[in-house]
Structure formats: structure tokens, C-alpha cells
Amino acid sequence: DAGITQSPRHKVTETGTPVTLRCHQTENHRYMYWYRQDPGHGLRLIHYSYGVKDTDKGEVSDGYSVSRSKTEDFLLTLESATSSQTSVYFCAISGASNYGYTFGSGTRLTVV
Amino acid sequence: DQQVKQNSPSLSVQEGRISILNCDYTNSMFDYFLWYKKYPAEGPTFLISISSIKDKNEDGRFTVFLNKSAKHLSLHIVPSQPGDSAVYFCAARPYNQGGKLIFGQGTELSVKP
Numbered sequence: 001d002a003g004i005t006q007s008p009r010h011k012v013t014e015t016g017t018p019v020t021l022r023c024h025q026t027e028n029h030r031y032m033y034w035y036r037q038d039p040g041h042g043l044r045l046i047h048y049s050y051g052v053k054d055t056d057k058g059e060v061s062d063g064y065s066v067s068r069s070k071t072e073d074f075l076l077t078l079e080s081a082t083s084s085q086t087s088v089y090f091c092a093i094s095g096a097s098n099y100g101y102t103f104g105s106g107t108r109l110t111v112v
Numbered sequence: 113d114q115q116v117k118q119n120s121p122s123l124s125v126q127e128g129r130i131s132i133l134n135c136d137y138t139n140s141m142f143d144y145f146l147w148y149k150k151y152p153a154e155g156p157t158f159l160i161s162i163s164s165i166k167d168k169n170e171d172g173r174f175t176v177f178l179n180k181s182a183k184h185l186s187l188h189i190v191p192s193q194p195g196d197s198a199v200y201f202c203a204a205r206p207y208n209q210g211g212k213l214i215f216g217q218g219t220e221l222s223v224k225p
Contacts, residue, residue, distance in 0.1 A: 031211050042118070042201055043156070043215040050210045058212065090155055094211050100146060101213065103155030 003027040006091050006104035013111055019078040021107050023091030025071075031094045032074040033101065034058075034066065036087040043090065049074055081111045115139045116204050118216035127225050131189040135202035135216050138183065142204040145178060146213065147187050150199045159200075160187070192223045 004025045013019050023032060033048040035058075045058030047066040055066050063085060065077045078085055088108050092101035117136045125131045133147075143164050148156035162169040162176045162185075169176050175188045185202055199220045203213040 033212065035215075040121075040217060042217040043203075045212055045214070048210060048212055056210065092155075100158040100161065101148075101156075103148075103157070105155050106153075 004091060004093050004102055004104045006089075006107050008107060009105065010108045011110070013081050013109070015082060015111055016080050019081050019109065021076045021089055021091075021109070023074045023076070023104060025074075025093045027093060027095070027102070028071060029093040029095045030071075032068065033092040033094075034064075034074070034076045035090045035092065036060065037090060037106075038087050046076065046089075078109075081109075083111050085109065086111045114217070116202060116214050116216040118200075118202060118219050120219050121217070122220045122222070124222045124224060125192050127194055127223055128191045131187075131192045131196065131221055131223065133187040133189075133200050133202075133219050133221065135185040135187075136183060137185065137204055139204070139206070140180075140183070141207050142214075143207050144205040145176070145185050146203045146205070147174075147176060148201045148203060148215075150201065150218070156201060189221075192221075194223050194225055197221055197223050 007022045034046040035043040044060045046064050049055045049068040067075045088106050090106050091104040094101050146161040147159040149159045150156040160171050160174045162178050177186045199218045201218045202216045
């Protein structure tokens with residue numbers, strides 16, 4: 001019954017390669033977010049979107065870009081992966097009328 | 113500069129007792145505070161929230177308290193159950209910033225039978 005799915009769930013990639021993570025929602029929510037989770041840092045916002053083609057940076061956006069060409073899809077791209085980007089990445093969605101998020105199950109990315 | 117802080121990385125309590133998880137914040141420009149619960153290999157799930165104009169919100173075994181003068185938030189779980197063992201994140205929503213949330217570092221709660 002997941003209204004939000006992330007793909008892939010796991011990925012190992014080499015330093016310097018581009019990587020794209022996908023978030024797909026079926027809730028027609030306006031807002032979508034990408035967070036990364038790291039020990040000692042909790043969840044930190046990378047980028048977010050408040051509509052198709054409308055995106056903005058979060059607190060840890062360096063090295064990441066995003067795109068949202070359709071309401072249902074929010075893509076996170078690491079242009080040239082580095083070891084410091086090894087992390088668990090979570091996508092989240094929220095509607096205009098609520099303040100809570102629904103999170104995806106996460107993508108565990110390892111950069112070697 | 114961490115605007116939302118959870119200073120205890122871990123907490124261990126006995127089943128049936130009270131669990132108290134704490135969170136401090138440094139910015140007064142938040143309109144909502146939330147708690148999320150996270151199990152391993154899953155995404156965080158929403159637990160309970162409180163508006164900045166309230167000082168208490170209760171939902172079953174979970175109660176959140178907000179002390180605005182101290183810029184302090186706490187989550188009480190009574191009675192604690194082994195299934196409550198998880199990582200708990202507090203989060204704060206800034207006014208008029210697209211609904212984004214700022215999260216604390218998380219506290220891992222272990223409830224022992």
C-alpha cells in the first residue's frame with residue numbers, strides 16, 4: 001500500500017561515477033524531499049520540491065542535483081559520486097494541507 | 113550549527129516503565145514539532161506532533177510536551193513496550209519554508225523485557 005517508493009534499494013558504485021536515485025509517489029502530493037541519514041547527524045535535507053520544475057536547496061546540497069518533471073517523480077543525481085556520499089537516502093512527501101511527512105523505505109548507497 | 117538537538121544517542125528502559133526522550137532547539141521560528149520513529153531498514157514513520165501554541169499533546173501511550181521558554185521538547189512513552197525499541201527523531205518545521213523539517217540526530221531507545 002506504499003504511496004511512495006524508492007529505487008534502487010541498494011547500490012554500490014565507484015568514485016567518480018554518476019548516480020541517480022528515484023522517488024515515485026502515487027499520492028499526488030505537492031511537496032517532495034530528499035534527505036540523507038548519517039550516524040551522529042540524523043536526517044539532513046539535501047533538496048526539496050514544491051511543485052513540478054520547482055526545486056530548492058537544503059542544508060547539504062553540494063554535489064547533488066534534482067529534477068522534477070512530473071508530480072509523481074523526484075530524481076536525485078550525484079554527478080560524480082564521492083566516498084563522503086556513502087549514506088542512506090530517504091525520500092519524503094507531504095501534502096499542502098498537512099505538516100507530516102511520509103517517508104520511503106530508503107536507498108543505501110555505497111561509494112567505493 | 114544544529115538547530116534541533118537530541119543530546120542522548122541512546123536510552124535503555126525496562127518494559128512497563130516510562131521512556132522520556134528529549135530534544136532541544138535553538139530557533140523560535142518553528143510552528144510545529146514532530147516525533148518520528150524508525151526501525152532498521154525502514155523509513156521513519158510519523159508518531160506524534162504538537163503545535164507551537166500548545167504545551168502538551170497526547171495520543172494513547174505517547175505524550176509530547178513543549179516548553180517554549182526553555183526551547184525544549186520531550187516525548188513520554190508510558191508504559192514502554194519492547195516493540196517501542198527504535199530510533200526516535202524529533203523534528204521542527206520552520207514558518208513559511210515550504211514545509212521542510214529540520215531533524216535532530218536521533219535517540220535509540222531500547223526497551224528490555
